[in-house]
Amino acid sequence: CARSNIAATTGNYAHFYLLVPAGTKQVKVTTSGGTGNGDLYYNPASWAYTDASTAHSSGPDNSETLTITNPPAGYVYFSLYAQQGFSGVSVTSEL
Numbered sequence: 297c298a299r300s301n302i303a304a305t306t307g308n309y310a311h312f313y314l315l316v317p318a319g320t321k322q323v324k325v326t327t328s329g330g331t332g333n334g335d336l337y338y339n340p341a342s343w344a345y346t347d348a349s350t351a352h353s354s355g356p357d358n359s360e361t362l363t364i365t366n367p368p369a370g371y372v373y374f375s376l377y378a379q380q381g382f383s384g385v386s387v388t389s390e391l
Contacts, residue, residue, distance in 0.1 A: 302327075302376060303383035304334065310376040311343055314389055318369035324390045325374050327360045332382030336360035337375045340368050344375040358385045 297314065304310045316323060327336055335354040337344035346352075353360040364372070376385065 298386065298388040300386045301383075302330070302334075302385040302387055304376065304378040304381065306378050306381045308378050309345070310334070310378075310385075312374045312376075312387060313371045314374065316367045316369055316372055316391065320367055320369070320391050321365065322391070323364045323367045323372065325362045325364075326388050327358050327376060327385055329386050330358050330382055330384030332358065332378065332385075333380040334358050334360070334376040334382040334385055335379050336362050337377060338362050338364060339373045339375075340364075342373060344373045346377055349375075354379070358382055
């Protein structure tokens, strides 16, 4: 699954959800490209925020990766937080 040309202004979020089939061993979410700095957050139960997440990746640019092992079946939530306003970012997920 992939989305491209994602953008958010400083201090705001771009939210995503993913339907995880039962028995999935791993979910990998990667962001890349564009300008600015977006940090990736994960929450298995509701929208992911900086203060409501169980995992995050916060590098100096838009190259972020999160690998979640044994995710729960059903919808899980990822957010890209604009540490600095970003645009043109691509988000991909692999099960």
